[in-house]
Amino acid sequence: MKNFFIAILLIGFYSLSAQSFKAYQFYDKKGKKVDTDQLVKELADYDVVFFGENHNNSINHWLQLKVTETLYKQKKGHIILGAEMFERDNQVQLNQYLNGAIDAKTFKDSTRLWNNYITDYKPLVDFAKDKKLSFIATNIPRRYASQTSKQGLGSLDTLTDKEKTYIAQLPIKVTLDTPGYLEMKAMMGDHAEGTKVMNFIAAQATKDATMAESILRNIQAGKTFIHYNGNYHSKEFGGIYWYIKQKNQKLKMAVISVFESNDPDLKTPDKDYIPTDYNLIIPSDMTKTF
Numbered sequence: 001m002k003n004f005f006i007a008i009l010l011i012g013f014y015s016l017s018a019q020s021f022k023a024y025q026f027y028d029k030k031g032k033k034v035d036t037d038q039l040v041k042e043l044a045d046y047d048v049v050f051f052g053e054n055h056n057n058s059i060n061h062w063l064q065l066k067v068t069e070t071l072y073k074q075k076k077g078h079i080i081l082g083a084e085m086f087e088r089d090n091q092v093q094l095n096q097y098l099n100g101a102i103d104a105k106t107f108k109d110s111t112r113l114w115n116n117y118i119t120d121y122k123p124l125v126d127f128a129k130d131k132k133l134s135f136i137a138t139n140i141p142r143r144y145a146s147q148t149s150k151q152g153l154g155s156l157d158t159l160t161d162k163e164k165t166y167i168a169q170l171p172i173k174v175t176l177d178t179p180g181y182l183e184m185k186a187m188m189g190d191h192a193e194g195t196k197v198m199n200f201i202a203a204q205a206t207k208d209a210t211m212a213e214s215i216l217r218n219i220q221a222g223k224t225f226i227h228y229n230g231n232y233h234s235k236e237f238g239g240i241y242w243y244i245k246q247k248n249q250k251l252k253m254a255v256i257s258v259f260e261s262n263d264p265d266l267k268t269p270d271k272d273y274i275p276t277d278y279n280l281i282i283p284s285d286m287t288k289t290f
Helices: 002-017 036-043 058-074 088-099 104-110 117-131 142-151 153-158 181-187 194-218 239-247
Strands: 025-028 048-053 079-087 135-139 224-230 253-261 278-283
Touching: 036 058, 048 058, 048 239, 058 079, 058 117, 058 224, 058 278, 079 088, 079 117, 079 194, 088 104, 088 117, 088 135, 117 135, 135 194, 142 153, 142 194, 153 194, 181 194, 194 224, 194 239, 224 239, 239 253
Parallel strands: 048 224, 048 253, 079 135, 079 224, 253 278
Antiparallel strands: 025 278
């Protein structure tokens, strides 16, 4: 009997002291929890899925890979991958690596890869290589976005015809009605020079418009195009999503947005939380890759 009471006390002690460490939680637009099986089943019905990310968040990248692997099975291989992290003028090298024409070192040496490519994006590229999937380099070459930021959108008119193939068709529409751009303007402050502010926003627009055009050029009926991009490029249904909607209202698109939280139960944040179709909540102290 004595041992029985000791056991009861120990169980009570461990129940009080034990904690549940949650690495992530998905919610739908209405704030209902969604498990990953249900998430993938629903994503399979979309033409385009934007998987937003915080670039240095390890669990974010792991989930991108796992959701992609599971969606591949759900769709019986009928998926296309694409990412902000690869620029249009590197599509040839990316295709050569996917097709086995060049090895990983040659690909790395001949392509402008992000510093966290090995840890965060190579697993996705290698998955596409293994499964013989298309992987689209969707983004504008950064030199043209930088040029826009410094010299304005009109400076792109001076590019050669070849160079213009790497960016969205000109002229690119830039408006503060696009979700996120007004916020960007506010972040730069009231004292920032107007021309510089609009050039900076125009540079962002060249990225979003080019990625949108790249997706539209490569979608295929019956296949889900899953696109990996910084959260800002699709949050609040702005950015890439907004530019695609200007060209094609009929596409069924889903946005996965990411938020960080200090809440151990990973409830949806009370502040600065504007949900999209699916909302990934991650601990704010999750391990960062850089």
